[in-house]
Amino acid sequence: MNRDHLLALAGSLRPRQWTKNLVLLAGVIFAQELRDPASALRALAACLIFCVASGAVYVFNDLADIEQDRLHPYKRLRPIASGRLPVRLAERAWAVLSGICLLASAALGWPFLSAVGAFFLWNWAYSRFLKKLPIIDVVGIGVSFVLRALAGVLVLIPLHPGLTISFWLLVCPFCLSLFLGFCKRRNELVKLSSESGTTRPVLLSYSETVLNAMIGASFGLTLAAYAVYTVWPSTVAHFGTRDLVWTTSFVFLGLWRYLYLVFKEGRGGRPHEILLNDLVLQLLVVGWIVVFVAIIGTGS
Secondary structure, three states: OOHHHHHHHHHHOOHHHHHHHHHHHHHHHHOOOOOOHHHHHHHHHHHHHHHHHHHHHHHHHHHHOHHHHOOOOOHHHOHHHHOOOOHHHHHHHHHHHHHHHHHHHHOOOHHHHHHHHHHHHHHHHHHHOHHHOOOHHHHHHHHHHHHHHHHHHHOOOOOOOOOOOOHHHHHHHHHHHHHHHHHHHHHHHHHHHHHHHHHOHHHHHOOHHHHHHHHHHHHHHHHHHHHHHHHOHHHHHHHOOOHHHHHHHHHHHHHHHHHHHHHOOOOOOOHHHHHHHOHHHHHHHHHHHHHHHHHHHHHO
16 A cells, blocks of 8 residues: 555545544543543543444445545545545455454453444445435434443443443433534535436435424524433432523523524535634534533532
């Protein structure tokens, strides 16, 4: 593998999308174990492993979609679709990276290994079958986020055997991913129009009206799920305060800002880039973190 192939492989791993794996840190943060060096290191290692695992999944997905990607105005420029990364090399890279992830996961214990294995199996099924089914194609993305959040807790089990998995830690990321996923489908449908059937066949099953309704429903679900989480008895007991409900305002404003960018500025096709490039969203995220930490600091 020469230098050009290595650069093409790096592009296929899509490092800019690895921000999705920050959800793995939710476990150690909400369990209030971030100050424990051993727990923090395990959470960080889990996040890094999932970055590599995500990269392997992206390579596998590009191999599965190579013919459709070549018909897409943007995806045809991807390393595998454009031919910059030969198919055989991509297949080898996918196998090697997957193997490395599984071996590294085993070192962190079987609970975490099972989560990584489930992540690979789910994304294999998603790439092969599930993403061709309307609604399920977006739900599948949500399940991947749930598996990430679950893995962030399971990696801590060897150090904290009594640690429990909050129902809301799984529900909130799932609802948010539905919201982002339906926004992405709307962006694709509007921008690709007549070409949408050949570049992503499942878009033929959607209409702009249907997607607008789905976006509205998932908006409400996300906001409601987070609001209920902040006042849920186990949450109040864990953090020792009911004041977390005030952080709901940051979630509400963040969702509305995202809606504005999707409907007014025609963005939404690349959710990870919106967070990296939009100052308002970044300020809202920072504000949520500061207020959340301040509240649990006074409540503990």
